[in-house]
Amino acid sequence: MALMNENYLKLPGSYLFSEIARRINSFKKENPDADIIRLGIGDVTKPLPPAVVEAMKQAVDEMSRPETFRGYGPEQGYEFLSQRIIEHDFKPRGVELELDEVFISDGSKNDTANFQELFGLNNILAVTDPVYPVYVDSNVMAGRTGNFNDKGQFENIVYLPCTEENGMKPDLPRTEVDMIYLCYPNNPTGMTLSKEELKKWVDYARENRSIILFDAAYESYIREEGVPHSIFEIEGAREVAVEFRSFSKTAGFTGTRCAYTIVPRDVKVYDSKGESHSLNSLWLRRQTTKFNGVSYPVQAAAAAVFTPEGQKQVKELINYYMENASIIKNGLEKAGYKVFGGVNAPYIWLKTPDNMGSWEFFDQLMKKAHIVGTPGAGFGASGEGYFRLTAFGTRENTERAIERIKTRM
Numbered sequence: 001m002a003l004m005n006e007n008y009l010k011l012p013g014s015y016l017f018s019e020i021a022r023r024i025n026s027f028k029k030e031n032p033d034a035d036i037i038r039l040g041i042g043d044v045t046k047p048l049p050p051a052v053v054e055a056m057k058q059a060v061d062e063m064s065r066p067e068t069f070r071g072y073g074p075e076q077g078y079e080f081l082s083q084r085i086i087e088h089d090f091k092p093r094g095v096e097l098e099l100d101e102v103f104i105s106d107g108s109k110n111d112t113a114n115f116q117e118l119f120g121l122n123n124i125l126a127v128t129d130p131v132y133p134v135y136v137d138s139n140v141m142a143g144r145t146g147n148f149n150d151k152g153q154f155e156n157i158v159y160l161p162c163t164e165e166n167g168m169k170p171d172l173p174r175t176e177v178d179m180i181y182l183c184y185p186n187n188p189t190g191m192t193l194s195k196e197e198l199k200k201w202v203d204y205a206r207e208n209r210s211i212i213l214f215d216a217a218y219e220s221y222i223r224e225e226g227v228p229h230s231i232f233e234i235e236g237a238r239e240v241a242v243e244f245r246s247f248s249k250t251a252g253f254t255g256t257r258c259a260y261t262i263v264p265r266d267v268k269v270y271d272s273k274g275e276s277h278s279l280n281s282l283w284l285r286r287q288t289t290k291f292n293g294v295s296y297p298v299q300a301a302a303a304a305v306f307t308p309e310g311q312k313q314v315k316e317l318i319n320y321y322m323e324n325a326s327i328i329k330n331g332l333e334k335a336g337y338k339v340f341g342g343v344n345a346p347y348i349w350l351k352t353p354d355n356m357g358s359w360e361f362f363d364q365l366m367k368k369a370h371i372v373g374t375p376g377a378g379f380g381a382s383g384e385g386y387f388r389l390t391a392f393g394t395r396e397n398t399e400r401a402i403e404r405i406k407t408r409m
């Protein structure tokens with residue numbers, strides 16, 4: 001008899017998006033002509049930049065000729081891509097990296113989910129609340145947590161509430177934690193941390209020999225000067241942090257799949273005797289065993305993001321989405337809403353009026369304005385009373401949505 005991994009039984013099921021779909025479908029049945037605008041999606045809508053498409057086509061042609069065909073590539077990715085990542089994304093910010101500290105992958109979702117397997121099951125993890133659910137669920141599956149309780153939280157996880165009281169920024173944990181997941185710019189709140197705020201976390205991790213798992217998937221959406229783009233801009237972070245980056249939101253790769261993870265050689269984890277081991281070596285061992293690399297045409301396409309034309313086109317994409325973000329943010333503020341994010345991230349996190357529950361607000365927004373967003377409660381207990389709108393829609397729909405909120409809500 002094949003026994004199951006019973007940790008999976010602790011998961012409450014993907015309630016959020018199935019519940020959203022259920023409510024939309026039943027609304028549509030009663031209102032077949034309603035023109036619904038979706039501002040709930042966390043996916044890009046614009047096509048790949050032309051420079052990327054051109055590079056991918058050329059790489060496919062190379063694969064068709066015996067002289068230039070490529071089979072298995074290096075599991076950690078091709079040097080031509082790692083080199084450009086280092087030169088372009090890190091060197092200009094004063095961060096020096098070696099080639100073997102960069103690991104190319106097919107996505108940050110999987111990297112953030114897989115990385116936990118390098119850690120012992122007795123580690124205590126800390127996550128912000130609200131949170132990107134992947135960090136939590138992957139640790140539940142591995143058996144690093146207790147059961148799901150009636151507060152809507154897992155036992156043995158330290159939740160760091162991000163609320164209006166602390167300006168949506170997590171306070172340091174009061175008890176010792178070993179693995180800390182931070183995502184900045186944040187999904188879902190759209191907030192960032194300053195260098196000083198991030199340094200508190202790096203200092204905490206150095207004092208407690210914890211590891212920070214830093215998700216920078218939205219780094220390219222940072223508009224303001226002085227906001228750190230990489231945790232490695234913070235002194236000492238090379239000893240205690242890993243950083244996840246992705247081409248998904250930066251260059252429209254959500255369906256193309258390419259990301260990378262930075263694991264500095266200086267990061268150490270400890271065995272039960274207290275002896276230190278290189279996290280970089282562990283991740284290399286893991287990837288070379290369980291992963292065979294990203295396809296050559298996709299890596300060639302990703303490298304084109306760093307050419308001058310690629311950079312220009314990617315900036316245009318991001319400007320387009322960030323223009324939507326400011327339309328949403330300004331429009332909501334004019335309509336009297338309290339709003340977070342939308343300045344350095346494609347997410348707008350609004351406080352529901354009159355302390356309305358986030359599902360109730362979902363229903364009202366759908367029924368009165370025919371707009372779909374994401375209830376904050378779906379991202380954690382502290383998300384109750386908040387609501388997420390995204391800037392990934394078309395300009396036309398974004399403008400129409402704000403007009404409807406002003407006139408119908």
Ligand SMILES: *Cc1c(COP(=O)(O)O)cnc(C)c1O
Pocket residue numbers: 042106107108109110132183187215217245246247248249253254258259
């Ligand atoms: C979209 C997103 C990612 C990127 O995931 P990919 O697997 O690279 O597409 C990572 N982290 C967060 C928080 C995200 O929202």
